[in-house]
Amino acid sequence: MGCFPHKHLIDLGEYSADDIMTVLATAQKFKQVNERRIKKVPTLKGFTVVNMFNEPSTRTRSSFEIAEKRLSADALNFGGSSTSTVKGESLADTVRTLCAYKIDLIVVRDAHAGVPYKVAEASGVPVIDAGDGKHQHPTQALLDLYTIWQHKVLAEGVPFEKLHVGIVGDIGHSRVCGSLIPGLKTMGCEVTVVGPPTLMPARPDVLGADHVAYDLDSVLPQLDVVYMLRIQRERLEGAPFPSLREYSLLYGLTRERDALMKPDALVCHPGPINRGVELDSFMADHPARSVVLDQVYAGVLVRMAALYLLLGGQDGFDA
Amino acid sequence: MALMLRNARLVDPQVKTAAGLVDILIRDGRIVEIGKDLDLPKGIERDLEGKYVVPGLVDIHVHLRDPGFEQKEDIASGTRAAAHGGFTAVCAMPNTDPVIDDAVGVEYVKARAAEVGKCRVIVSGACTKDLQGEVLADIGDMAAHGASALTDDGRGIQSAGMMRRVMEYALPFDMPVMVHAQDDSLVGKGQVNEGVASTRLGLLGWPAEGEELEIARDIALCRLTGCPLHIQHITTARGLDLVRVAKAEGLPVTCEVTPHHLFLTEDDITDAYQTTLKVNPPLRTRADADALVAGVIDGTVDAIVTDHAPHTDHEKDREFELAPFGMIGLETSLGLMLTHLVGPGLLTMERLVELMAVNPRAIVGQERVALEPGSVADLTVIDPEAEWTVLREDFYSKAGNSGFLNASLKGRATDVYVGGYATMENGEVIE
Amino acid sequence: MPGKEQPSDQTPPSRADVKTVMDGSEIDRSLTRIAHQILEANKGADSIALVGIVTRGDLLARALAERISAIEGEEVPLGKLDISLYRDDFMTHISPEVHSTDIPFDIDGRTIVLVDDVLYTGRTIRAALDALMDIGRPSAVQLAVLIDRGHRELPIRADYVGKNVPSSAQENVRLFLEEIDGTSAVEILRMEPGDRPSAAPTPAAHSSEGGDA
Numbered sequence: 001m002g003c004f005p006h007k008h009l010i011d012l013g014e015y016s017a018d019d020i021m022t023v024l025a026t027a028q029k030f031k032q033v034n035e036r037r038i039k040k041v042p043t044l045k046g047f048t049v050v051n052m053f054n055e056p057s058t059r060t061r062s063s064f065e066i067a068e069k070r071l072s073a074d075a076l077n078f079g080g081s082s083t084s085t086v087k088g089e090s091l092a093d094t095v096r097t098l099c100a101y102k103i104d105l106i107v108v109r110d111a112h113a114g115v116p117y118k119v120a121e122a123s124g125v126p127v128i129d130a131g132d133g134k135h136q137h138p139t140q141a142l143l144d145l146y147t148i149w150q151h152k153v154l155a156e157g158v159p160f161e162k163l164h165v166g167i168v169g170d171i172g173h174s175r176v177c178g179s180l181i182p183g184l185k186t187m188g189c190e191v192t193v194v195g196p197p198t199l200m201p202a203r204p205d206v207l208g209a210d211h212v213a214y215d216l217d218s219v220l221p222q223l224d225v226v227y228m229l230r231i232q233r234e235r236l237e238g239a240p241f242p243s244l245r246e247y248s249l250l251y252g253l254t255r256e257r258d259a260l261m262k263p264d265a266l267v268c269h270p271g272p273i274n275r276g277v278e279l280d281s282f283m284a285d286h287p288a289r290s291v292v293l294d295q296v297y298a299g300v301l302v303r304m305a306a307l308y309l310l311l312g313g314q315d316g317f318d319a
Numbered sequence: 320m321a322l323m324l325r326n327a328r329l330v331d332p333q334v335k336t337a338a339g340l341v342d343i344l345i346r347d348g349r350i351v352e353i354g355k356d357l358d359l360p361k362g363i364e365r366d367l368e369g370k371y372v373v374p375g376l377v378d379i380h381v382h383l384r385d386p387g388f389e390q391k392e393d394i395a396s397g398t399r400a401a402a403h404g405g406f407t408a409v410c411a412m413p414n415t416d417p418v419i420d421d422a423v424g425v426e427y428v429k430a431r432a433a434e435v436g437k438c439r440v441i442v443s444g445a446c447t448k449d450l451q452g453e454v455l456a457d458i459g460d461m462a463a464h465g466a467s468a469l470t471d472d473g474r475g476i477q478s479a480g481m482m483r484r485v486m487e488y489a490l491p492f493d494m495p496v497m498v499h500a501q502d503d504s505l506v507g508k509g510q511v512n513e514g515v516a517s518t519r520l521g522l523l524g525w526p527a528e529g530e531e532l533e534i535a536r537d538i539a540l541c542r543l544t545g546c547p548l549h550i551q552h553i554t555t556a557r558g559l560d561l562v563r564v565a566k567a568e569g570l571p572v573t574c575e576v577t578p579h580h581l582f583l584t585e586d587d588i589t590d591a592y593q594t595t596l597k598v599n600p601p602l603r604t605r606a607d608a609d610a611l612v613a614g615v616i617d618g619t620v621d622a623i624v625t626d627h628a629p630h631t632d633h634e635k636d637r638e639f640e641l642a643p644f645g646m647i648g649l650e651t652s653l654g655l656m657l658t659h660l661v662g663p664g665l666l667t668m669e670r671l672v673e674l675m676a677v678n679p680r681a682i683v684g685q686e687r688v689a690l691e692p693g694s695v696a697d698l699t700v701i702d703p704e705a706e707w708t709v710l711r712e713d714f715y716s717k718a719g720n721s722g723f724l725n726a727s728l729k730g731r732a733t734d735v736y737v738g739g740y741a742t743m744e745n746g747e748v749i750e
Numbered sequence: 751m752p753g754k755e756q757p758s759d760q761t762p763p764s765r766a767d768v769k770t771v772m773d774g775s776e777i778d779r780s781l782t783r784i785a786h787q788i789l790e791a792n793k794g795a796d797s798i799a800l801v802g803i804v805t806r807g808d809l810l811a812r813a814l815a816e817r818i819s820a821i822e823g824e825e826v827p828l829g830k831l832d833i834s835l836y837r838d839d840f841m842t843h844i845s846p847e848v849h850s851t852d853i854p855f856d857i858d859g860r861t862i863v864l865v866d867d868v869l870y871t872g873r874t875i876r877a878a879l880d881a882l883m884d885i886g887r888p889s890a891v892q893l894a895v896l897i898d899r900g901h902r903e904l905p906i907r908a909d910y911v912g913k914n915v916p917s918s919a920q921e922n923v924r925l926f927l928e929e930i931d932g933t934s935a936v937e938i939l940r941m942e943p944g945d946r947p948s949a950a951p952t953p954a955a956h957s958s959e960g961g962d963a
Contacts, residue, residue: 112638114592135521
């Protein structure tokens, strides 16, 4: 294993299976730090990381902040309603201003696709995409892969190549899918996307999906992992389905559907859950199936790993 | 003052031109005589050393941005860019601020063009007031003041009923209705071609059907009203088929394509999210671009236009979804056509002249320009061998939002004459 | 992941540049002596625990633990400590691969004997002390090393030393162990300019947990 071969974490499609395994294995090592009394190591002492959140996000930002603090990096939260974008400053100017503070890495969340690339170009420092528009959300995909790795590959001994993952919901407007599907494909999983045709992207095959299904009940029995996407009510334009009630009837993972699932099938959800829409409480809290909180914990671990690998790896780049 | 252009190689499909190198004598803005070894008692003489002379090129789809958006371009800079690209005339689009939807607007553009222009400016007026698609613009009044065409370019007229009204009302004024085909209910906030590009980039899709549906509708309305219909910047294979069928039926339908839709595709938009490649309608698939090239060669496409759409750097240098649509094209159009189509032998010089000079003039009802005595001396001199690189600093346009920066091209205009006066010589615009 | 810290595997130094300063039996005898010294100094094994620094100190710690339990007849707690998150050269060097820290007992109130192969600048021990203090509050920390080669940059000394090996800064002192390298020895070799002193490369087989290699 040589120097980590990436400067940024923006497009998970550029990460090989080895790269992904390096992140996951490094993340696993950070468990020890997170589970002792003093949950902090001095590794990134002296590094300044900017969390540039141009779009509101509590969970992802908190997770990054905890990861940064546990590695002793100085974290600057930049964004919210007070951002310069509102004041008319251009993105590039904002980034250049941040760089004048002498910073070492930028974590960026933005409502617009492609912004992390622009931030990388304008800043010259490593960039982690914390979600850009409907494009990608690579750390979410890595924490999902970590969770699946822990529960399926390590605990049950089923290799990634033997896993069939179903992703259910708003595939077309999901940045999670933009990273998760390529990531699952890189690891060798079989991927089926499930949802109403109005929530499908124009070309699911371009993301890497092997199958498209409109009927959840017919695919549930085949799935080892059922990944339920959040219905983002605020982002749905032009009412792609008649009502949340009908959506839940057709695509909600409910107690009634439990019998259709493999006995050891996992239920994942990126959070926050709309209880009663995509998951009912039986499934959301199912002690054997639901790994929702493991995903949250994995978020801290993979973000620590990403920060560690990208900041440590910079010696190998021109930056 | 007389002007003698010596050693010219003529290309003009409209007339039978002499073979070999000839001289052209110009006096009082018109061609007086064409022949070998002509005498010039008094006047200016230019030796063209065997370069091509063609009827002056015309681009009937140009955004001069004046009035209202002079930070992007104005009539002075835009017409200089046109001259630099080899054009003797451009048709200015009316989506300025204020919109050119009445006689005052038409007179403003004409007056500014006369005062500061470097080429002829053909004025187009809006179809509907303020491009809103709801109320007829002052079509008759604009015609009386010299407007040559009607268009709501930049938007589609959403209501078929309103479109029918525009085409019927325009009939007596002898102006074509030029349409930007875009069905908003399908296109919405679409950013790039729906399909591979929209999925790959996580951007809202702009489906081909959003264009094709309006083309089909407007062809039906052309049949209904008899009003000449010109489809602007056509981008899809099926859209072109619709035009092909309409022409076979004998309807007065014409269409245009841009070099960027011929020579760039959705695949060129990479992870760099290049905003220079954000255009409306969007770059389509390789198959679409190939179909457009075939249409240019077989004659289905009537005109090459640029949809020259200048924007400032700061407007383009931002989030892809927030950046405005459009790229500039006046100074690269001819070079691209020569490099990609004429050079490889896919297109003859004669067809090129039809696409870039003869047909555009006819579509917007301009006086014929031909290489024959009596014709207006709007001429473009082309060096087919000149090799050059597209560089931002060489542009006369105020803007730099070209999708072809740093491209290596072969062939360009070196001299341009408008009414017998040089607007460009040896590649430099004459002040 | 240690990247350039490891001397290149492609060009092994010629044997002429290498000098063996301890062979397998000397190492054995030293470990036995250190085990006795630890027991003597701590009056038995009741309050002590051994913590080896990965990736060679942990193996020495296990060897010491075996000897101690053979002498005393009771198991002594054994752990391993990874210091990659505590290194002071992270900002200037490629991020080292993170290994596992595994200390399966409470260190509070215990006397911890840190075990490493070679004591040199003292920076590794500094990092190990910090890492240990973040895990708990031992009553005392002692240091056992097989080789002390001098050149300290920090005020750190070992409590138990197998052998003092005077060396120059241009030399690298490395421990090979039979269980992973096939033979046990301590060797000294001259470094090329620009190389950094480091532990002997660990064969991948040594990695105990999945995903480590």
